[in-house]
Amino acid sequence: xxxxxxxxxxxxxxxxxxxxxxxxxxxxxxxxxxxxxxxxxxxxxxxxxxxxxxxxxxxxxxxxxxxxxxxxxxxxxxxxxxxxxxxxxxxxxxxxxxxxxxxxxxxxxxxxxxxxxxxxxxxxxxxxxxxxxxxxxxxxxxxxxxxxxxxxxxxxxxxxxxxxxxxxxxxxxxxxxxxxxxxxxxxxxxxx
Numbered sequence: 283x284x285x286x287x288x289x290x291x292x293x294x295x296x297x298x299x300x301x302x303x304x305x306x307x308x309x310x311x312x313x314x315x316x317x318x319x320x321x322x323x324x325x326x327x328x329x330x331x332x333x334x335x336x337x338x339x340x341x342x343x344x345x346x347x348x349x350x351x352x353x354x355x356x357x358x359x360x361x362x363x364x365x366x367x368x369x370x371x372x373x374x375x376x377x378x379x380x381x382x383x384x385x386x387x388x389x390x391x392x393x394x395x396x397x398x399x400x401x402x403x404x405x406x407x408x409x410x411x412x413x414x415x416x417x418x419x420x421x422x423x424x425x426x427x428x429x430x431x432x433x434x435x436x437x438x439x440x441x442x443x444x445x446x447x448x449x450x451x452x453x454x455x456x457x458x459x460x461x462x463x464x465x466x467x468x469x470x471x472x473x474x
Contacts, residue, residue: 366391384409
């Protein structure tokens with residue numbers, strides 16, 4: 283996550299296991315943008331960008347009550363940043379097109395100690411550890427870079443499960459769901 287960033291063209295250099303690749307993105311004033319890249323030795327290319335409504339960005343903290351957090355998640359078209367810590371209680375995404383961003387690349391700092399229900403459509407959860415069950419009856423729901431200790435039930439159509447640790451039983455009944463790079467999911471019986 284880069285911020286705050288001065289508006290204009292930004293060149294990003296990829297480092298780590300795959301070093302040397304660069305890509306350029308345009309940053310607008312008061313914009314919130316997510317960029318997915320593909321990288322190979324010495325090369326990086328933008329695969330997709332998602333622009334969010336920056337005026338609908340909200341931050342929640344573990345000091346808030348479960349009811350207060352659920353109030354934020356009940357409104358459609360919101361981006362919700364979760365501060366690091368434990369959130370005790372069951373949370374419900376009642377709004378559609380709600381995106382949850384947990385802190386940390388793989389969500390090790392944001393723990394929802396309870397169940398997570400995603401009833402709204404086209405919502406996303408990223409970088410979160412959920413100790414309870416996850417139910418996703420809404421269509422187009424995405425879960426990425428997260429850990430689910432309890433059962434996962436995806437009933438809505440066109441869901442996306444990307445690079446998660448799924449430690450409980452999974453039931454996927456919605457049509458068009460894509461699952462890529464998940465560990466612990468059947469047929470595997472180990473969970474990191």
